[in-house]
Amino acid sequence: MLFVLSGLNLIGLVLAVAGLGSLSKASKSASEYGTSDSMTALNVGKGVMIFAIVLIVALTVLAITCATQFGKGGTGVRVATIVFGVINTLVSFFAFPVGLVHTVLGIMIIVMISKDDGEMWFKRPRY
DSSP states (O other), X not given: OHHHHHHHHHHHHHHHHHHHHHHHHHHHSSOTTSXXXXXXXXXXXXXXXXXXXXXHHHHXXXXXXXXXXXXXOOHHHHHHHHHHHHHHHHHHXXXXXXXXHHHHHHHHHHHHHHSHHHHHHHTXXXX
16 A cells, blocks of 8 residues: 555656646746736745645655565554554645545555554564
8 A cells, every 4th residue: 555655646746746847837927017916826836836745755755665664674664654644644634635545545554554463463573
């Protein structure tokens, strides 16, 4: 599930970068006779898009890191995966209609890692 979320994040990253590009193009082609409010709105929009891009990259790196450490990781990987699931679920509420898949997968990650079976996996003996 973590790799699926990473793939979805990469698709969202491409869309966010495209949105930032279109906002930058719109702000450069804005008329000199436009109001300062329109320029302020475009600048705020660019800032929000940059924040979204940084957040997407951070969550993607965390998801891939947790997923690759599952085979040999201990309780630290389990805790990091639970934290990732919680953060992913909370962030997905801001884009709820589109982020519904992230919400469901985040809740599934939290539930499956928190169960006793998940705990036994991370406490298994390693030879």
